[in-house]
Amino acid sequence: MKLVEALEILKCPVAEGASPFSVYLVSSFTPLHLQTFLAAKLCKANPELLVHISTGLYGDIRGNLTRMSQSNSSAAAIVLEWGDFDARLGLRSLGSWDPEAAGEILENAQQFAKFLDTLLRCMPVKFPVSISSPTLPLLPISPSPSWNSSKFELSLRLCVTSLLEAVSELENLQIVSSEQLDAASPITKRLDLKSEYASGFPYHLPHASELAHRHAKQLLPLNPKKGLITDLDDTLWLGILGEVGVDGISWDLEHGAQSHGSYQRFLQSLNRTGVLLAAASKNDPTIVREALQRSDLLLAGNVLYPIEANWGPKSESVNRILKTWNIAADSVVFIDDSPMELAEVKATHPDIECLLFQKTDPGAVLDLQYRLRDLFGKRRITQEDAIRQQSIRIAGSFRTDNGDGNVVSDDFLHKAEAELTLDFRKQPLDPRALELVNKTNQFNLNGRRWSDAEWLAYMQDTNSILVLVSYRDKYGPLGKISVLAGRKSGQSMEIDVWVLSCRAFSRRIEHRLIQELFHRFELKEIVFRFEATSKNGLLQEFLHFAIGQAPSPSVGLTRAQFDSINPVTYHNVLEPRHG
């Protein structure tokens, strides 16, 4: 992005009702164009935000960090440079570079690292923080020639690396990848000495743009994709199953098929992070079943679910897979070695990300894995991630036992032995609640995405009520599947947030939850802060059914209205044990 483009983005009027998003940008230099780029990248990433960037004082990194930790910002970006660790490592200081100064510089660097470590751990408000290690080249302080890594230089780098390694465990902290930044912004083209001396801004514009881009990505990350559909022949393995048979397919060095093996290994690791995997292959289903039972597959055969092996169009296979998974097409990636198949799927499912498996180009296959890691990447694996695949299978059994009908019979629900656990605790705040709110589309009251800080502030309001719902039945647990948050006022409750995971549809959980609210809080009316989105059709259907007309914003549902439409529910409702 060019500076003029960034300025133009910031000139655009902000959408009405945009949520404020304030970022504290911490640096010891004049952030100038970095600030412009960061604001523009954040606006571009989410045009519904009203972005405001606060900055600190020139040359006061410790003071700026302290001010950041005490600010009411929504998030922070910390941009470190060598001069922050000791002024003599920066260009604007003329402090001594005598060899005997090295020990003192190192000591100061360690003290600063300790200060930063302590500050990051003690921040009173845990808002998202993005931090980058020094990006400019180390100045020629060490007596060693530049082609030699001196002990002094290695010690300084170790000091920074140790700091970042230690704070990487903090949940709210994300560290900019130096390796990725190096690839995008060559280290020799970062420092603008003329600008540093003239205005105190040390970066060439392309570097400032790249650095801002990475901080913005961390502060407003995209929701990770949820499912991957892979082709089999010449993709998951080398060879056409129908031609070479089960024993003829390969995925190892010996057969010149290492790329396929590395792809299998990658998919297996994706699956362990909760990514749904399925196969869509033009093949004979019997032979596919047999191939997937080969014990030397690096991808356990049972992690692919469902497996669509048939001779029909792949778009139809993808349709059925999406139906089984019950997730939106824009959460899915489709991989195939045939550009034609990719185009056919894309034509029917334009929201699916379709990526080519270039079987003859090992470099392209490795690049594909980097790309997939970015699309599916998540910083921590939750309990829900671990049971997601199992949940989908359970839902499959649920549908099969119910005769695959869309309307679930009373008899079936009665025998399902369903248990709903309603957790009303706001302390400690379960991170899964916000995660679910920010990624659920189909049954989502208004589609609003919340920042950590906004969510925390909402929960700190003493009038706010949070319900985190878990579900299990005789088929197994689905984990935490619904979040509802609102504010009670007299005998009325305003619901601001309500999501229900697609895995838990058709179980009348939504009805039971509303019923529980009416009873537990002795309500006469519930007001829904509803907003139609392009994806929340299921929520709209529910409200339409409940109130007897198309819902409008701030739609109210009285107890009498609800009682008249509420179907029989069979859930055993529990509350979690405290302590």
Added chain:
Amino acid sequence: MDDVRSRLIRCFAAVFPGLTPDQIPKAQPATVIGWDSVASVTLIAAIEEEFGVEFDVQEIANVLSFAKLSEYLRSLGTASAE
């Protein structure tokens, strides 16, 4: 409108969003509200990037107006620059 002029207008419009198209060709620090040192640094950085040129720090003060910048860029032969 020639290329240098239209690209320079774009830079001015981005840095000084309050200026109307009529006001830009007459823009100079004395007549533009908000044209301070930060705005000058931003304008020069945007122009340097847009035209692929580098200003001498000493000469910046002498070219700070739309007309002078336009003339200066032409003298550098940037009219055909992409």
